[in-house]
Amino acid sequence: MALNSSYLINGNLNQSISPFDRGFAYGDGVFRTLVMRKGLPDFWRRQYQKLVADCSAIGIVCPSAELLMSDLQQLFSIEDVAIAKIIITRGEGTRGYTPPAITAPTRVVMKSKMPEYPQQNFSDGVHLCICETRLAMQSKLAGIKHLNRLENVLARMEWQDANLASGIVEGIMLDMQGNVIECTSANIFARYGERLITPSLDLCGIAGITRQHILDIAHTLSLAPAIEEFDLNKLYQADEMIICSSLYGAWQVRSIQNFVNVHQKMWTAGNLAAEVRAALKYD
Amino acid sequence: MALNSSYLINGNLNQSISPFDRGFAYGDGVFRTLVMRKGLPDFWRRQYQKLVADCSAIGIVCPSAELLMSDLQQLFSIEDVAIAKIIITRGEGTRGYTPPAITAPTRVVMKSKMPEYPQQNFSDGVHLCICETRLAMQSKLAGIKHLNRLENVLARMEWQDANLASGIVEGIMLDMQGNVIECTSANIFARYGERLITPSLDLCGIAGITRQHILDIAHTLSLAPAIEEFDLNKLYQADEMIICSSLYGAWQVRSIQNFVNVHQKMWTAGNLAAEVRAALKYD
Numbered sequence: 001m002a003l004n005s006s007y008l009i010n011g012n013l014n015q016s017i018s019p020f021d022r023g024f025a026y027g028d029g030v031f032r033t034l035v036m037r038k039g040l041p042d043f044w045r046r047q048y049q050k051l052v053a054d055c056s057a058i059g060i061v062c063p064s065a066e067l068l069m070s071d072l073q074q075l076f077s078i079e080d081v082a083i084a085k086i087i088i089t090r091g092e093g094t095r096g097y098t099p100p101a102i103t104a105p106t107r108v109v110m111k112s113k114m115p116e117y118p119q120q121n122f123s124d125g126v127h128l129c130i131c132e133t134r135l136a137m138q139s140k141l142a143g144i145k146h147l148n149r150l151e152n153v154l155a156r157m158e159w160q161d162a163n164l165a166s167g168i169v170e171g172i173m174l175d176m177q178g179n180v181i182e183c184t185s186a187n188i189f190a191r192y193g194e195r196l197i198t199p200s201l202d203l204c205g206i207a208g209i210t211r212q213h214i215l216d217i218a219h220t221l222s223l224a225p226a227i228e229e230f231d232l233n234k235l236y237q238a239d240e241m242i243i244c245s246s247l248y249g250a251w252q253v254r255s256i257q258n259f260v261n262v263h264q265k266m267w268t269a270g271n272l273a274a275e276v277r278a279a280l281k282y283d
Numbered sequence: 284m285a286l287n288s289s290y291l292i293n294g295n296l297n298q299s300i301s302p303f304d305r306g307f308a309y310g311d312g313v314f315r316t317l318v319m320r321k322g323l324p325d326f327w328r329r330q331y332q333k334l335v336a337d338c339s340a341i342g343i344v345c346p347s348a349e350l351l352m353s354d355l356q357q358l359f360s361i362e363d364v365a366i367a368k369i370i371i372t373r374g375e376g377t378r379g380y381t382p383p384a385i386t387a388p389t390r391v392v393m394k395s396k397m398p399e400y401p402q403q404n405f406s407d408g409v410h411l412c413i414c415e416t417r418l419a420m421q422s423k424l425a426g427i428k429h430l431n432r433l434e435n436v437l438a439r440m441e442w443q444d445a446n447l448a449s450g451i452v453e454g455i456m457l458d459m460q461g462n463v464i465e466c467t468s469a470n471i472f473a474r475y476g477e478r479l480i481t482p483s484l485d486l487c488g489i490a491g492i493t494r495q496h497i498l499d500i501a502h503t504l505s506l507a508p509a510i511e512e513f514d515l516n517k518l519y520q521a522d523e524m525i526i527c528s529s530l531y532g533a534w535q536v537r538s539i540q541n542f543v544n545v546h547q548k549m550w551t552a553g554n555l556a557a558e559v560r561a562a563l564k565y566d
Contacts, residue, residue: 007302007303009302016298016299016300016301016302017299017300017301017302017304017307018299018300019290019292019299019300019370019391019393020290020393021300021307022436023307024300024304024306024307024370024430025314025370025430025432026310026430026431026432026433026435026436027309027310027430027431027432027433028432028433028436031308033378058433058436058437059440083378085378087302087307087308090436094395095316095366095368095393095395096398096439096468097432097435097436097438097439097467097468098439098440099436099440108302110302110303110378112377112378115379133423134421134423136419136420136421136424136487137419137420137459138417138419138434138459140416140417140434140437141419141433141434141437146433147307147308147309147310147433148309148310148431148432148433149308149309149310149311149380149431150309150310150311150341150424150429150430150431151421151423151424152309152380153305153309153311153341153373153380153382154341154423154424155380156379156380156381157342157381157382176420176421184380185379185380204419
């Protein structure tokens with residue numbers, strides 16, 4: 001048990017990580033974060049498929065779904081509504097970037113408390129800021145939920161009042177060219193009439209499973225989904241904006257604070273996030 | 284003991300890393316690699332100053348030099364010529380990018396065998412390739428030896444014969460605009476007459492201590508050092524090229540293989556690497 005949490009490493013309780021693990025040494029691995037309810041992971045098929053794809057993108061053979069499900073069921077009780085984080089690394093190595101000829105991936109399943117999100121995030125919406133930290137553009141790693149997350153860490157350190165009432169809950173990250181990409185821990189959608197657009201993640205950002213899920217079900221809301229590049233000016237012209245995550249589904253964005261030029265964009269209340277949550281069966 | 288190696292974590296022998304350590308979760312930390320001889324670290328003043336600067340750049344308070352030196356002396360005997368790797372992370376946290384209000388950095392000191400470099404790397408020089416994996420441009424992280432090293436890992440996985448006689452020992456990494464930046468584990472210098480230039484690392488790459496050391500002593504070799512942007516065409520026009528690292532000082536580059544366009548650049552034997560090693564007192 002660590003910090004009110006517990007974990008399994010390669011199926012073993014309360015073991016730990018060698019500093020020679022390449023996940024620690026180089027961030028050489030990938031992860032997923034998901035909600036456990038009644039002993040089962042939400043959206044497991046999507047989560048596992050993305051985990052396999054992300055592993056494959058950096059040349060790691062993903063452990064089987066059966067192994068991971070066994071770990072999850074060992075760690076989470078039927079009563080828990082809690083967060084599972086799965087980390088898969090390339091495994092232990094010797095010093096230096098060259099991977100061993102034969103590597104055994106390290107498989108970590110961790111349990112954390114469900115965050116206590118304020119009810120008003122769901123009912124009224126949330127407030128965002130613009131992060132000064134930009135996302136570097138790297139097509140070989142874009143979209144992958146890998147362990148090299150220093151940009152997200154630096155961006156998240158830029159504001160501090162996420163837990164206050166009416167505090168800023170997320171920060172928007174732009175790429176080096178000023179395109180809107182994502183929030184530090186969420187993807188972004190903007191509605192223009194019947195069009196629902198989300199940024200292209202071909203050069204940076206993490207392609208979350210909830211983003212893909214929303215793209216898949218948009219037509220049930222009579223919306224035409226599209227992946228496009230857009231900048232802040234275009235975003236400010238949206239009829240509605242939402243952010244999405246597998247932890248809370250979707251939240252309506254009510255304002256964006258730009259600390260750099262002391263500009264604030266505000267939206268009136270909207271229903272898109274609630275409709276999306278209903279379509280995703282989050283309500 | 285792990286893989287013929289041993290380590291101290293926060294001064295304790297054979298402890299290990301929690302998966303909640305932010306170094307593991309996000310690559311939220313920095314590192315140094317150095318040679319230990321007669322129980323002492325090579326170039327300790329430069330190494331420690333850079334460690335402090337890199338910690339500071341991402342908001343980590345570096346442990347004292349006394350603590351680290353105590354760890355090194357506990358782990359390495361007077362007889363060892365071996366590699367020490369120091370990793371400093373932001374410490375343990377809870378799930379999510381937000382660092383805890385108070386963090387205690389995790390301090391890891393690891394021991395590895397000294398690589399058995401072929402003598403001809405020093406006497407005859409080495410062969411390089413051009414990596415397809417490019418370096419993303421991120422001014423907030425450029426120069427820092429941080430733990431987000433997936434680009435280096437992917438680049439290093441591009442070739443496999445580093446340990447063969449006449450094998451390729453290093454790969455040159457370019458930035459997204461085609462500028463020469465560094466090798467996967469080494470910095471680069473090119474000599475044009477009496478000018479000794481090394482790439483700018485303002486947007487990507489790791490600013491190694493040996494690179495800075497060479498810039499500092501270049502005048503003793505009657506060379507005028509400079510930091511400049513240059514591409515492969517400019518590099519191929521150099522009179523001599525060397526790569527440098529704190530593990531071996533400097534090696535003369537004899538050829539660069541470009542697998543993409545099946546082009547090979549070759550240089551005749553040169554003395555620059557030997558002169559640099561002598562000036563750095565590596566011989």
